[in-house]
Amino acid sequence: MIDYRRLRVALLGAGAVGSQVAGLLLKHRAELADRAGADLELVGIAVRDTSAARDVELPDELFTTDAESLLLGADIVIELMGGIEPARGYILQAINSGADIVTANKALLATHGSEIFDAADQVGASVYYEAAAAGAIPIIRPLRDSLAGDRVNRIMGIVNGTTNYILDRMDTEGADFGDVLKQAQDLGYAEADPTADIEAYDAAQKAAILASLAFHTTVPLDAVYREGITSIDAAMIESARKADMVIKLLAVCERLTANDGEGESISVRVYPALIHRSHPLASVHGANNAVFVEAEAAGPLMFYGAGAGGVQTASAVLGDVVSAARRHVAGGVGVGESTRANLPIVPIGHVTTRYQITLEVTDEAGVLATIAGILSDGGVSVATVEQTVEPGDGTARLVIGTHTAREADLSDTVQSLAASAVVRRVVSVLRVEGD
Amino acid sequence: MIDYRRLRVALLGAGAVGSQVAGLLLKHRAELADRAGADLELVGIAVRDTSAARDVELPDELFTTDAESLLLGADIVIELMGGIEPARGYILQAINSGADIVTANKALLATHGSEIFDAADQVGASVYYEAAAAGAIPIIRPLRDSLAGDRVNRIMGIVNGTTNYILDRMDTEGADFGDVLKQAQDLGYAEADPTADIEAYDAAQKAAILASLAFHTTVPLDAVYREGITSIDAAMIESARKADMVIKLLAVCERLTANDGEGESISVRVYPALIHRSHPLASVHGANNAVFVEAEAAGPLMFYGAGAGGVQTASAVLGDVVSAARRHVAGGVGVGESTRANLPIVPIGHVTTRYQITLEVTDEAGVLATIAGILSDGGVSVATVEQTVEPGDGTARLVIGTHTAREADLSDTVQSLAASAVVRRVVSVLRVEGD
Numbered sequence: 001m002i003d004y005r006r007l008r009v010a011l012l013g014a015g016a017v018g019s020q021v022a023g024l025l026l027k028h029r030a031e032l033a034d035r036a037g038a039d040l041e042l043v044g045i046a047v048r049d050t051s052a053a054r055d056v057e058l059p060d061e062l063f064t065t066d067a068e069s070l071l072l073g074a075d076i077v078i079e080l081m082g083g084i085e086p087a088r089g090y091i092l093q094a095i096n097s098g099a100d101i102v103t104a105n106k107a108l109l110a111t112h113g114s115e116i117f118d119a120a121d122q123v124g125a126s127v128y129y130e131a132a133a134a135g136a137i138p139i140i141r142p143l144r145d146s147l148a149g150d151r152v153n154r155i156m157g158i159v160n161g162t163t164n165y166i167l168d169r170m171d172t173e174g175a176d177f178g179d180v181l182k183q184a185q186d187l188g189y190a191e192a193d194p195t196a197d198i199e200a201y202d203a204a205q206k207a208a209i210l211a212s213l214a215f216h217t218t219v220p221l222d223a224v225y226r227e228g229i230t231s232i233d234a235a236m237i238e239s240a241r242k243a244d245m246v247i248k249l250l251a252v253c254e255r256l257t258a259n260d261g262e263g264e265s266i267s268v269r270v271y272p273a274l275i276h277r278s279h280p281l282a283s284v285h286g287a288n289n290a291v292f293v294e295a296e297a298a299g300p301l302m303f304y305g306a307g308a309g310g311v312q313t314a315s316a317v318l319g320d321v322v323s324a325a326r327r328h329v330a331g332g333v334g335v336g337e338s339t340r341a342n343l344p345i346v347p348i349g350h351v352t353t354r355y356q357i358t359l360e361v362t363d364e365a366g367v368l369a370t371i372a373g374i375l376s377d378g379g380v381s382v383a384t385v386e387q388t389v390e391p392g393d394g395t396a397r398l399v400i401g402t403h404t405a406r407e408a409d410l411s412d413t414v415q416s417l418a419a420s421a422v423v424r425r426v427v428s429v430l431r432v433e434g435d
Numbered sequence: 436m437i438d439y440r441r442l443r444v445a446l447l448g449a450g451a452v453g454s455q456v457a458g459l460l461l462k463h464r465a466e467l468a469d470r471a472g473a474d475l476e477l478v479g480i481a482v483r484d485t486s487a488a489r490d491v492e493l494p495d496e497l498f499t500t501d502a503e504s505l506l507l508g509a510d511i512v513i514e515l516m517g518g519i520e521p522a523r524g525y526i527l528q529a530i531n532s533g534a535d536i537v538t539a540n541k542a543l544l545a546t547h548g549s550e551i552f553d554a555a556d557q558v559g560a561s562v563y564y565e566a567a568a569a570g571a572i573p574i575i576r577p578l579r580d581s582l583a584g585d586r587v588n589r590i591m592g593i594v595n596g597t598t599n600y601i602l603d604r605m606d607t608e609g610a611d612f613g614d615v616l617k618q619a620q621d622l623g624y625a626e627a628d629p630t631a632d633i634e635a636y637d638a639a640q641k642a643a644i645l646a647s648l649a650f651h652t653t654v655p656l657d658a659v660y661r662e663g664i665t666s667i668d669a670a671m672i673e674s675a676r677k678a679d680m681v682i683k684l685l686a687v688c689e690r691l692t693a694n695d696g697e698g699e700s701i702s703v704r705v706y707p708a709l710i711h712r713s714h715p716l717a718s719v720h721g722a723n724n725a726v727f728v729e730a731e732a733a734g735p736l737m738f739y740g741a742g743a744g745g746v747q748t749a750s751a752v753l754g755d756v757v758s759a760a761r762r763h764v765a766g767g768v769g770v771g772e773s774t775r776a777n778l779p780i781v782p783i784g785h786v787t788t789r790y791q792i793t794l795e796v797t798d799e800a801g802v803l804a805t806i807a808g809i810l811s812d813g814g815v816s817v818a819t820v821e822q823t824v825e826p827g828d829g830t831a832r833l834v835i836g837t838h839t840a841r842e843a844d845l846s847d848t849v850q851s852l853a854a855s856a857v858v859r860r861v862v863s864v865l866r867v868e869g870d
Contacts, residue, residue: 142576150750297455314732
């Protein structure tokens with residue numbers, strides 16, 4: 001056995017991911033040393049309450065509640081506590097004492113990423129976060145390194161496993177949102193409080209991280225437009241199916257080129273959207289994730305795999321630990337995030353996409369002309385209209401597919417439609433992505 | 436504009452990829468500097484004949500036939516000449532004069548990879564080759580870095596665009612191999628001499644590179660078992676379709692765990708194989724590539740995109756150039772390939788997989804029992820048998836699906852079948868992958 005230099009690894013957090021990371025660090029220590037060129041010694045695991053130690057098969061003596069002491073002298077700090085504080089404070093302390101950081105903390109990076117990357121830059125430390133954007137799927141390195149010589153024009157990601165599981169079950173079973181959510185909770189795919197997933201807060205954090213990296217621009221979380229999936233019902237899924245489409249919660253990060261030569265900007269948004277079944281993202285089933293990237297030279301690329309899960313996410317964390325160790329062995333300073341493009345982020349109202357508007361209207365002569373007039377006045381151009389008459393009640397249903405329209409125009413137009421005497425109800429308004 | 440340190444970049448070769456790389460280096464110089472933290476100055480392009488310069492829109496003065504002089508003083512050398520010599524000599528010269536190497540030369544890496552990586556290790560240089568394995572698809576960094584803390588158990592890759600185009604057209608059109616090959620040549624998807632593609636030499640080189648990286652083991656090209664697609668005909672594709680399968684040229688890199696506790700070994704093989712249509716690889720159409728990776732912790736991952744093309748491959752090359760530049764800026768030594776596992780590579784005869792055997796047999800009583808006896812004697816266990824009788828000519832067709840069998844046993848058994856009086860013809864023997 002080669003006598004490798006020893007590196008001290010401190011772990012913060014022993015939850016689903018943390019306990020797997022600790023277990024794998026101990027189990028595969030010799031193999032990891034060959035990969036890293038350094039012996040990775042797990043020196044301790046900081047937890048809030050050491051009674052947590054009894055739940056996992058790890059040596060009791062590794063556990064401590066004194067995170068600050070543990071951080072002293074660590075070469076690599078793995079932060080898997082989640083949340084903003086005390087994670088942020090510990091990470092900044094570790095950076096300042098010379099450690100490299102590995103974290104899966106998407107909430108922290110989406111809100112305090114700049115602060116952390118800047119602190120690391122100042123001391124030449126590195127921050128690794130492959131596990132923060134799409135679980136086990138390698139997407140950070142491809143964006144940061146493989147595509148560094150290319151220009152990313154668009155990312156469309158299914159980055160939340162819980163919502164994809166729910167939408168997929170609704171699609172395959174025709175079930176309603178509430179029923180599938182209940183199932184997902186019983187099976188452990190959704191939390192007891194599912195808000196972070198179904199209201200797309202989790203996806204929005206990941207979108208902010210992916211967009212920052214893809215466009216070399218700091219994207220604050222509150223610049224990400226966000227809509228969850230709670231309004232999606234069985235009828236909308238069924239209607240999508242008839243049009244050979246499927247509804248997915250998409251994180252869309254897009255580079256926009258102004259027609260007026262005013263330069264580029266970006267849009268970052270998360271919402272349920274229709275995509276055609278022939279699109280590669282449409283066949284991402286269950287709790288899987290996938291990130292579809294369109295780059296100027298490389299063309300379309302897709303990265304697919306498990307988006308969550310303790311052991312799956314641990315794989316990404318350990319890859320980062322090996323990278324951090326290799327950097328320690330190689331010497332040199334860490335290379336920080338390049339955010340020098342700093343493109344402006346446009347508000348959702350300026351974004352253009354296609355829409356599908358479903359209306360219940362009175363079934364009488366001239367209605368279609370009235371609707372068409374409202375759309376036209378609003379600057380929304382119609383691509384397709386399908387009309388079905390509900391038997392007996394004097395109501396017709398219109399499904400209108402638009403050409404590309406500005407979100408603000410569309411929104412105003414939908415208000416005008418809702419106010420029209422011939423419109424009984426705006427059944428749904430869905431964006432269409434993936435052309 | 437930031438005053439970046441200047442790095443001298445020398446390019447060897449100005450073919451389809453090289454001319455795109457040169458063009459993008461010049462066009463995006465400012466943006467690349469922001470990404471790399473260094474100004475990338477293209478100092479020259481070595482070609483065999485400078486009249487080639489007239490075909491591409493690049494400044495004449497960049498071209499030279501004196502590669503050796505160009506290499507002197509280069510910080511980063513991009514080798515896109517292809518072939519073994521003089522590429523090998525130039526790369527070794529460049530390494531010894533302190534440059535980092537970026538190459539897309541799969542033939543060279545598959546045959547002389549160890550020599551080149553060792554030379555780089557000795558002087559602390561780095562060798563980047565993202566473009567050598569699957570064109571624009573980022574697969575090298577995920578294998579080398581993202582999965583460095585995990586254990587790859589299997590890779591199944593569609594890594595040759597030409598053969599995937601041919602097999603896909605045969606599948607969608609029911610056309611025969613020769614006709615589709617002719618079409619592919621007319622459209623520029625296949626070379627005038629298509630041997631490297633259709634006989635799977637190209638795929639075998641990529642398999643050697645992927646397996647070396649995934650298993651941390653030097654895999655020489657001649658340890659890769661190789662079969663091309665020239666024997667695939669329309670009848671085999673049609674028969675696959677009936678079984679809800681599709682035929683793909685697969686590069687399979689597999690970790691084998693011995694039952695007798697003798698430790699692990701690996702198998703690397705390239706051949707046309709049946710996979711079920713529900714497998715993600717089955718929906719890789721046209722000239723696209725995809726690499727499906729099964730890792731112990733991460734689970735299944737898939738990487739999809741363009742496997743060839745000048746500008747697409749240039750994206751991967753430029754990503755490597757930026758990585759090389761960042762390393763120069765960061766300081767420190769390059770981290771070489773870790774091949775410390777050095778697992779034994781088993782010959783194809785020891786590999787186990789499932790098979791589909793199609794036979795023409797005499798249509799008489801007792802034939803099935805005879806065939807079953809030969810298979811059983813040969814140690815090949817039958818999973819499914821389907822018999823169809825050809826009208827009028829006293830012949831029946833048997834399609835036999837086997838359980839997992841050893842290749843050597845299967846091969847002997849097929850010889851026994853062919854020699855049997857009841858077998859008129861062995862129509863096809865295909866491996867089945869993807870369970």
